[in-house]
Amino acid sequence: MxxxxxxxxxxxxxxxxxxxxxxxxxxxxxxxxxxxxxxxxxxxxxxxxxxxxxxxxxxxxxxxxxxxxxxxxxxxxxxxxxxxxxxxxxxxxxxxxxxxxxxxxxxxxxxxxxxxxxxxxxxxxxxxxxxxxxxxxxxxxxxxxxxxxxxxxxxxxxxxxxxATEDHLSREELRTVVNEAGALIPAKHKDMLVSILDLEKVTVNDIMVPRNEVAGIDLEDDTDTILRQLRSSQHTRLPVYKGDINNIQGILHLRSAAKLLQEPEINKAMLMQLSQEPYFIPESTPLNTQLLNFQKGRRRFGIVVDEYGEVLGLATLEDILEEIVGEFTTDYSATSQDIIPQDNGTYIIDGGTAVRSINKALGWKLPTDGPKTLNGLITETLENIPETNVCLKVGGHRVEVLQIKDNVVKAAIVHPKRLGKRSRPALEPRPAR
Structure with a gap:
């Protein structure tokens, strides 16, 4: 070669x-x-x-x-x-x-x-x-x-x-794709996409306005009281009930009520004529289902009830949309902040604040599969209603009951979770303030 x-x-x-x-x-x-x-x-x-x-x-x-x-x-x-x-x-x-x-x-x-x-x-x-x-x-x-x-x-x-199966993304895989998108998707858009994926995990019971915070018109009140309420209300829609919130007669839109305020004389019958039929929502309805129900029924407002028909609160279309895009309305009924940061790193939190709202605001992981408010979480952990200020552990966080009124925890000091430190006893009596 x-x-x-x-x-x-x-x-x-x-x-x-x-x-x-x-x-x-x-x-x-x-x-x-x-x-x-x-x-x-x-x-x-x-x-x-x-x-x-x-x-x-x-x-x-x-x-x-x-x-x-x-x-x-x-x-x-x-x-x-x-x-x-x-x-x-x-x-x-x-x-x-x-x-x-x-x-x-x-x-x-x-x-x-x-x-x-x-x-x-x-x-x-x-x-x-x-x-x-x-x-x-x-x-x-x-x-x-x-x-x-x-x-x-x-x-x-x-x-x-x-x-061989087709290549489809599961819900959790899609969540991972969104979170790993990096700078290709803005952080705000990521949060919105993940929130949409989470809608079926959240029920109306998680986002409703609780019964004790519902403002409504009691037909057993006198006409002057009802008129004052209509003039000063910060809400667009008000439930109309008779004697008790469980006896809801209708839903009054304040745009319709504005016509009444121009009349020289009004009565409760005129009020009922302008009220719409109440729309009731089972408490366990997932948010994605309720969003579609609102859309199909062209509604924006519903009364949340339990399996016995007892009124638990109310839910609105805005509440569901805020779960996706974040808060975009102002809560005029709130007279003070629900979560107040302190100089030492702790937070004074209103007892009626929703656990999910606390987790979202502070990035915590307090348990959400039980009570919906901080007050409920504390009383469930204690297994009784505290009669004095106590300190306890909830979801790895130290919680100090600050104020109790009418058998309800009105405020508490909550400490951020501290890893690597020796945990304190679950219950620690504190002197009443």
Missing amino acids: NETSLTALFILLVGLIILSGFFSSSETGMMSLNRYRLKHMAKTGHKGARRAQKLLSRTDQLIGVILIGNNFVNIFASAIATVIAIRIWGDAGIAIATVLLTIVILIFAEVTPKTLAALFPEKIAFPASYVLRPLLKILYPLVWAVNLFTTGVLRLLGVSSAQ
Whole structure:
């Protein structure tokens, strides 16, 4: 074998190694493509994405043509390297060729191209699709035969291609995608998307205005009292009841009540004529369901009741929307802040504050599967209504009862959770203030 032939074999060997690297990178690049980003790019008309998506629609054929090409060039390269090595080193060249070719293929045709493809899958896969598609058409009979035998072997192992499921994201996986989107999605938009995913986990009982905070019109009050209430109310809609909140007669919109205020004389019958039929909501209704119910019924306001029909509070469309976008209205009924930070890092929290509101505002994880307010959480932990100021542990947080009135915890000091410190006893009597 002359030097010209040896040079030609070297050139051929280098070309085969390059082809081996191409097939290796193509396989990794194709399999590393983000399928959802690929679908989006294909829908927007990206030609490379469309070709790659079509190839990936039959993964068995794609892998078949890549592996056929890769194995062919690797075996051919091995044969060429053996011929060259024997020419140079004689019989010892077989061992030398095996070692050298293994190292070269491992570095230049496997690890390097596959790492590059894993880092930049689109830059590798889209150009590779120009070659793989026509190659698949040329080698289709061979690919079909290989896949036929492969399918038979899989069936012997009890595996069927029909068992493959479509690539769908679960709710938790979608949450992870949103949280890992980085700077591609603004933080506020991330919070909104995650809140939408959480709607089915939250019920109207979690976001309702509790019964003791509901402002309404009692038909047993005198007319002057009702008029004063209508003129000073900060709410758009008011429940109308007779004697007791459980005996709701209707819902009055203040826009309708404005007409009454212009009348020289009004009576309760006129008030009832302007009231709408009350809409009742079971307390366990998930927010996503209730949002649809509000939309279907063209309603914005509902009375929350338990399984016995007792009124628990009221829920509005705005309350549900605030769970998604955050607070966008002002609570005119609030005369002071519910959560007041202190200089020592603790918080004075109103006993009627919802546990979910505390968790959202402070990033805590107080238990939400039981009582809905801080007062309820404290009384459940104590298993009785505190008669004096006490200190207790709730969800890993130290809570000091600050004020008790009418058998209700009106305010408490809550300490942030401190890790690594010795915990205090669950109950620790404190002198009354």
